[in-house]
Amino acid sequence: GENVEQHPSTLSVQEGDSAVIKCTYSDSASNYFPWYKQELGKRPQLIIDIRSNVGEKKDQRIAVTLNKTAKHFSLHITETQPEDSAVYFCAAISAQGGSEKLVFGKGTKLTVNP
């Protein structure tokens, strides 16, 4: 089945710096890669996603890149702000057993220091 590895598990940056979180996946058939943000004590919320027909997608200060050959994708946050502090989860589709489902990485705790 799909295995999604996420690195680093924790990341601390200064306000204004960039943050990069990387994920690798194992199922070469996977074609949808969302990123969710979970603030402390809150629910996960989708912040951006990318499908396999594009290599990069941007939305203001966040961007996601996808390398299907290498089976990895990354989240980039520029000009980080304290409110970006949260746990970020990547996910990829697993197509095991005839049905599809999302498999999540273990998460990256991002701390943006003012």
Next chain:
Amino acid sequence: DAGVIQSPRHEVTEMGQEVTLRCKPISGHNSLFWYRQTMMRGLELLIYFNNNVPIDDSGMPEDRFSAKMPNASFSTLKIQPSEPRDSAVYFCASSPPGEGGPIRDTQYFGPGTRLTVL
């Protein structure tokens, strides 16, 4: 608009007791997901329904766990009997119908139920 509604928000119970978690998806959404979140295992899909039909229950840990979706606006996750290792936050999420199928659309999570089994 009301988001996904879950109840109870917190549940403390003793080992061996039955626990029922409830979820009301967003109106118009036709896919519903139950997740479990722990520090050790992260966010795991337990089961998901599409048009009230269970599609994938491979994540259900064992026979003690069962889930139902009797209609488009209600689902339950039941644990009987509960054990301390079931302690976790349980999220319900729903997604709208879309061309890509239930997995390729935004999943809207509920606030979660924090379950503690003593």
